[in-house]
Amino acid sequence: MRKKSGQNLINVKGNLRKHALFWKNVLNANDFIMNVINFGYRIPFLSEPPTIFLSNNRSALKHSEFVENSIEELLTKECIKEVNRPFVVNPLTVSVNSTGKERLVLDLDLRHVNKFVEKQKVKFEGVKEAMTFVNFSGFGFKFDLKSGYHHIEIHPDHQKYLGFSWQYGDTVRYFTFSVLPFGLSSAGHIFTKTVRVLVKYWRSLGFPMVVYLDDGMGTAENFDTCFELSKTVKK
Template identity: 45%
Template sequence: MGNLPAHDTKEQWNDAEGKGRSRRQDRGQERQRGGEEKRREERERGEKRGRERERREREREREEEEKREREREEREKFRSGPCSGARESEREREREREREREKRERRRERREEREKREREREELSSSSGPCSGARESEERERREREREERERRERERERERERERERGEREREREKRAHEREREKEREREREREREREREREREREREREREREREREREHKIKREKDHKRKREREKERKREREEREREREREREREREREREREREQRKGERERERERERERERERERERERERERESPLNVVEQRHKCRLILDLRKVNNYLDIPKFKYEGLNRVAELIRPGDWMFSIDLKSGYHHVEIHPSCWKFLGFRFEGDYYSFISLPFGLATAPFVFTQLIKQLAKRWRASGVRVVPYVDDLLFLYNSHSDARSTCAAVVQDLKAAGFVINGKKSHLHPSRQITFLGLEIDAAQGTFSVGLERDQTPDLSVSE
């Protein structure tokens, strides 16, 4: 009971109830104002989204227009690229060289034609001589050689023209590749400029969002200041009302005291009859019984006797009706039967006042109050009688059990009773100290009287005597009458 906070007087209890009502009224007003603020913010966000959509549409149209303009510029550049002047001059020089070659060819052909006519005249002049037959054969051979020579030169010129055409093709291909590279560089520069513009737009949008967040923070700060100021005024009014109420209560108490004084004087003067006194005593007894019933209603604290101790239980049936109680399963004797092996060594740990290790949030203290000898108290830790207490404590113990099982320990937790099973005595003894240290580090207090910290093959757990050597469970029976509960290899 020393850990339970107490209100000194009924007056302080009434003050606390008045403050609770004031807080509920404040929360209702805050929720109403919060709903109005939320609706206004929704309207503002809707208008903002509409403006944002219009702006994005304008940006999209502008970007499409810029894209079409860039495509027109690229087509113009393709028709007359940055190297068009150099290419034109190169083509002009190529045509000039071609004309020069054609002139040289024509001069060479005219010269060969003149030489041919000259030789024919010489042959005609010498054909009337004595050796005309031999000269004719020589002349035919010479003409054959000249014809072959002309054909060879013609083939040579054809190959030269082919090489010139190939060089021209290669030159044009190089120019085309250079032009393509230049266009690609220009497109890359344009893309880089576009990315830079996009980054700039993104930075502008980020700045706009930052300004919007700043305005939002300013609005929230203003609303908070207004709420704080209003709560302060409400608290002042509440304190004033409480002072007035206390003053009126004291005045009524003084009036009652004066009334009692007058009653005593009347009794002394009149000397009431015995029947009236009897009726008054009966009424007093009735009022006492009514006060007793009132105390019973206001103080749901009970004490339940168990085998060797008394357990303090708080009657919270009215509170439990408003709780959402989750469903879960205990790990009990069925789990022990699944995990136990013949010849196992076991030790058990009992946590002292397990529920009282779990603290209650201050906002819930008011639901766990009771009156004792005229004073009001409230539980600040988990009491016996709260419907969600077994689930909360079991979930807490399961976290430690999960950690032990991850390291290969076989453990069966049942609320605040823990059973550990090991194949060997040395493993059980070495792990027992580590488990105790984990529980102490977690803030739990171990009940040394009910815990069995020395590993054994026979142990009592949840009222059953477990014998791992014989593979049996027994409930208060003699050893030769112990039933076999399916502990297998």
């Protein structure tokens, strides 16, 4: 398994839990968010998915080197753990965007796990909301929440539904996600609900902020204020 040289890995798992008091006492996060932070996210199942083994998709096999590098990286960052065969073994898939960037996805859609997940509505902010804050004579900055989904840990009881396998020579190895994976239908809902606590706090301080999933922007009337705002967000 070949690692990419010079790659700096940022491990964000557990950061929210380490700052739980800040989320409770300063950000005033509600009980639901605090339970997710302290104990992990419980997937909102309508009923329990039955045990199953599903083979990896063709796209994962086609991009096998990328998959193996990604597995190694996720292990290093403690976002997945190696286990005996888990209760549910989901397919891996690799999505490739218009720029050629690859992303490893746990294929929970349609075939199994997502069929059992409650559909939850969430309002995403975007261009319309951003336009209400834009000062065309002012300054702005943008940011992304690095490894955003990996901040949300999965409750230990539900990690068994987020398993997958990969073949190494003659050996099949099994893994489960311990953080929010790309592919879970309720991921956008819980991530947005969590980030919204931060956005509400920033706005209470008078900072015009908009965040769409893990991409955000802020504006200010002058450069110095904009610079200080960007430093606050980075904290």
